[in-house]
Amino acid sequence: MNGTRTDPPVLVRREGAVGHVLLNRPEAMNAVTVELGARLEQALRDLAADGTVRVIVVRGAGGTFSVGGDFHEVERLRAGGPDALTPLFVNFGRACASIAELPVPVVAAVEGYAMAGGFELMQACDIALVRADARLADNHANFGQVPGGGGSQRLPRLVGRQRALGHLLSGERLTGEQAAAWGLAYRSFAAEDFEQGVAAFAERLADRSGDALAKIKKLVYGGLGTTLVDGLALELDTVVEHVCGDAAGAGIAAFTRSERA
Template identity: 35%
Template sequence: MEERSVVTEVRGGAMWITLNRPEAMNAISPEVVDGVGRALDEALARDDARVVVLTGAGRAFCAGADLKFVRGETGGGQSGAGQFLASLLELLNRLERFPRPVIAAVNGLALAGGLELVLCCDLVLAARSARFGDAHANYGLLPGGGGSVRLPRKIGAARAKYLMFTGEFVPAAAMEAAGLVNEVVDDGALTQAVDALVAKIAAKSPLGVSRMKALVNDGLEQPVEVALRQELLMTALHEHSDDLREGLAAFQEKRAPRFTGH
């Protein structure tokens, strides 16, 4: 793996995964795909990483997939480019389904594949100066990381088509109004705001949060009647969890619960 193309740090109940190619505006390379995948493996193995935070080094969150790999200029030709895009899509799918909450801390430009990364996160906090855009149309490209599927589901078809057809970059406040961004904060306050959100989530039952995430993700793709049945089944399963017993005991004893994720 290319040295430090992805940097990780665990603090305050979260693993921070930082895309670390600032000279390339954190464009996604095969090394970045591999590095984020390894970081997710590590987060899953650690009890002190109850939340994952994804961000970028420098002035960009992520400017998208590195076009030299999209064009197949890696010695592998178009088959190499296809393999790269397939591995990127696999990572994005995994990120969306990751069993722990994933927060995007958008510190700058989030374009094309960078926007697709954001779309796979559960919660999005953005610096006021951040900009979002699909950008594929600017280079004659098509979304290859699920953008045409996830973007309209997040912000509606009309807004998604506008971003896709025009290639425009829009401010964080506009994406907050559209429903993609949960909160816009001053540029210097992004890390502090994310830390505060992590603290709120990390104090809750890891098992409960994980199961709620699965219920929401699965329920969005199913008829209401089916989703409600799944919720009832999950609730019945959850009744046997240590975290539920601990939560009820803490309520009875008027103390803060000590959740273990079991």
């Protein structure tokens, strides 16, 4: 799968306020390599630092999100021992972890296969939009492997212990519709509506106040890491500071003008 291909494993483009990150190894179903992990993190951070980008959409080339780690690269790195293998998991783990740190929402547009690391990347994104006929699974156990991209930690937090362990230990596949029913995806779309649905949702987020989106996202992730009492105190401090600010003031003024019209 590594071959002699020289195209970048991750591509970036901007369309107005929407930044696009494309996993670009279609010949390998966008399998994760050391380089892909590093470039994915850099692409996400670069777009988030661009003052014009208000939402990032992550997807895979060739009609597949990602099948996870590249077994050819894993086998090659294993020969070099732990020091050679560790960067594969560190780079990908850092890319996934960076998403929660970014001030802009990151949306996974999932079609085709999202397996193992691809499924873990989907979980790490702030919001997942899936095609109803997508095929999703943490299938590490099917190959005698252990999750290495955060699946053993994020999945129980997203769907609860019973579903997480049942899925992780069995490796059973889910459809996009099932993923939405489990709370792993915000919405599933029929195949014919997927592209339009993703584009419309991204544009909806891009039309929102970037300051408000950043604060909401920070509140949610901050609250997940603390108690309800402390999270509510954080929310109170944030909303008072925000409403007193210029950006919120403009929004309130616009609302009151519309009511008088």
